[in-house]
Amino acid sequence: MARSQDTPAIRVRDLVVAFGDHIVLDHLSLDVRKGEILGFVGGSGSGKSVLLRTIIGLLPKQQGSIEVLGVDLDEADDAALHALERCWGVLFQQGALFSSLTALQNVQFPMRENLGLSERLLRDAALTKLEMVGLDARDGDKLPSELSGGMTKRVALARALALDPELVLLDEPTSGLDPIAGGDFDELIRTLQQTLGLTVFMVTHDLESLRTVCDRIAALADGKVIAIGAMSDMRHSAHPWMQSYFQGKRSHMLARVPSMTGA
């Protein structure tokens, strides 16, 4: 890579996003380092998905700057933006699979449009991706309406990974999955991240996945990042929301981690 390692994968500065009078993100700043898995937490409606959608350019921002993989989204021309869009993969909360294409065709779609590969390699590559996310060739022929929730997420992840992106943005990847499937999914993201050297930005509610896969965690409240750091730092935060989130009833499982028992 020509770019230096210390350029963050995502650099957000002073970001303001508002819907009418309602300010959702208020001068928010955040860095996602290259090669890390950053878990992004926050209460319902605190604007986690808004941040993700603003980063990928689906929502307009009022102020601030966003740099993704060293490209400033405001200054980049269309060609640069298009190149950038091929370098990130996005997993939407509901999967957002194309309902009239089979699972395999969904994964092939970005490849077919961007790479100009032969049918054989297209098929091999898409099947490899499906296999990587734990599906087999028979699942590939199913339509999205015939897939279960977990399988939909897996196919959507395979599609997000189709072009071997540098950066993957996941919007609640484990929501709606049972704990075992959620755990598998976490492991999958971890394995893929190590294998492909991805940077992962993951919006999540799932304490278990925060604990097991995330290198760092950022917490959002009142439109700002109120804390960022490893899991152990999170538990020491004095912010009331952080207290209730990381020390609440459902966080008891964190106590199982030896390094955190002192907290």
Add this chain to the structure above:
Amino acid sequence: MCRVTAVEEDVVARTPLLSAQTADGEVRLTAAGAWTAPNAAELEGLVQGFTSDASEVGVAAIDMGAIEQFDTYGALLLERLLRAWKARGHQMHIVALAERYQSLLRDVHRFNPPPTEAGPPESKVLYAMESLGRGVSNIAGDLVTLVNMVGALGLALMAVLRHPMRFRLTSAVHQLDRVALQAVPIILLITFLIGGIISQQGVFHFRKFGADEYVVDMVGILVLREIGVLIVAIMIAGRSGSSYTAELGSMKMREEIDALRTMGFDPVEILLLPRVIALVVALPLLTFLGSMAALYGGGLVAWIYGGMSPEIFMTRLQDAISLTHFKVGLIKAPFMALAIGAVACAEGLKVRGSAESLGLQTTSSVVKSIFLVIVLDGLFAIFFASIGM
């Protein structure tokens, strides 16, 4: 990995992705550059060249030391190269593949694509006959669904008649507003224009044999008996029938209808009945308005274009038409409305999971209901003729 900024100069000046030297009966391949997605197409060609090149060499090695980038596509193609070599009974060693790329190659190595199973070639004649058969059986199936839907609506109506409190009056009024009141301007405009056009054609052609005044008979009878109700029914099939199908279809897609059912509500009673009743009430009203607008348009054109004063037009109209003509038109309207409503609902409930099927069913809803409206009109024509109306 992909690059955000396309580095064009690199592409021009770089070493080939894959090159080969033969020395001491050993092939040595050298890989270089970016074995990544953007280069995959080019790389595939190179790999294809080396695998199809059937030189009788026992041992081969591939030097991956000069690789700058490597991703799944590179790994897949490397694996393909290795497999092709192995299939010929030779060995190939990988030299100097960086540690961080090893696991990716191992992952790809485990992967065995199932062979594409190609079915036996089908005869075109058989295929044509099969699709014809399917088409016919689909028509039969459609008829059954339609009868089913009318039956279900009838049952729901009976249930509502027995317990009038269960009728969704608010919903029915809301639907009535949508399909009747909001449709009035466009219906008036279209029927006004159609009436005018009929009148103009009549004046133009009847004038040749001095029978211009019969234009009033033609406009009056045609509009009241056939055109008024037909045009309005077709408009409503396109306007409201399609929206019913799309609404119900997307509810079906999002499992809203299933949710209603599990809560113990009958979707037919809650969703379909108010809609169909609204249509059955709306269509006669709109037909009346439409017919009046068409007569008005006809009279206006007869006056301006044909020089027939409104007084004469009115007098002739009173002679030419009777209440029977008016009734013939209006009696048909509720039946047409029922056909449109039943088709729209049946098609809406047929929607499956995909966006494509929503579009497909909406189209077929409009096409089928217009077809049915015209068939009904024909049947009514025969019926009224035989009873002398």
